[in-house]
Amino acid sequence: MSMQRTIRVGLKPTPEQADALRETLRQHTECFNAVCAYGWQHQERNGVRLHHATYRALRERFPALPSQLVVAARERAREALRSAFGRARRGKKASQPRSRLCPIRYDARTYALRAAKGYVSLASVAGRLKVPFALDPHTQGILDQAVGFDSADMIHRKGRFWLHIVVTISDVEFQPSGDVVGVDMGLSRPAVCSHNRFFGKRRWKEIERRYFRLRRSLQRKGTRSAKRHLRKLAGKVNRFRRDCDHVLSRRIVDSVQPGTVIVVENLVDIRSRTKQRGRESRRRLHSWSFARLRSFLAYKAAAKGCKVVGVDPRHTSQMCSRCGHVHRRNRRSQSRFLCRACGFELNADLNAARNIARKYLASGATCAAGGPLSTGLACQPA
Incomplete structure (x- = not known):
């Protein structure tokens, strides 16, 4: 069995790389807001129909933004629209989703982690960027146990860039002891x-x-x-x-x-x-x-x-x-x-x-051997 964990990696881009990442985030956010505006106006939350209605126009508007990041912005907008429509359906206050700086969700086609070499490859408006990163000992220990990598979210917060990476690690098999x-x-x-x-x-x-x-x-x-x-x-x-x-x-x-x-x-x-x-x-x-x-x-x-x-x-x-x-x-x-x-x-x-x-x-729980479970108390009730 396996389990997923999220680790936070601090990016250390050069000034030129930081400018490219900020511009990538800006264009990605514009795509997100445009899809949300269309979906809210037409009461549309289906991802396929949102893609057909907005993809070509966004590609023409932002030609430097990789196509996969345009798709990632549309997918985030779909999730935000579904959440907003759900709140409205339950009678709660809801408004058109809008973001000032929407995090980018990278997948296997748009990023690659090179832990041994100390950098991560990210798609951006300036092409692929090899951005150095720093790891604390706790994160390094989780990364050493990782058997696979899933999506990663890039976040810009208080002047710093962070990458939240979802990793898959081997899970310890649960063998009931009866406690x-x-x-x-x-x-x-x-x-x-x-x-x-x-x-x-x-x-x-x-x-x-x-x-x-x-x-x-x-x-x-x-x-x-x-x-x-x-x-x-x-x-x-x-x-x-x-x-x-x-x-x-x-x-x-x-x-x-x-x-x-x-x-x-x-x-x-x-x-x-x-x-x-x-x-x-x-x-x-x-x-x-x-x-x-x-x-x-x-x-x-x-x-x-x-x-x-x-x-x-x-x-x-x-x-x-x-x-x-x-x-x-x-x-x-x-x-x-x-x-x-x-x-x-x-x-x-x-x-x-x-x-x-x-x-x-x-509730009827029993251990794997078929015997009764123990509460682990030194003194059992009378």
């Missing part, structure tokens, strides 16, 4: 596992509060320098949250053995299904990146030979992991769980993690 670990993801504690492990740092919440206070102060000022600072702060906050999700998912995967089934809750539409009291709780809920954390957890687990599955999240926080009694008042506070039936007391998040693991077991 099951439930993971309860939350706002107060980022992650708690059923094998009595708590993950996340207390200082993360304080850093988030400090960023929020700084953003609120800058928004009140409203000056040009404050707005410039806000743009920088937004990128910093996003990078901080992404790093926290990477650290959290890595520590969860490192805490289990190969062949373990990691069970998480299916938190789809949780923002609309739950009600939070207080402005801070609502703000933290809407900034909670649980979907990204699960995606990081999934690919890191697959690389180790583990598997991530989801279960229904209902009643995991209200059920007693010892006797199974369900009641809303079993959870006395955010961190205290006390069963009203049997008197069992435990940390509320740890109790929920054990319920998540046992809910997966109750």
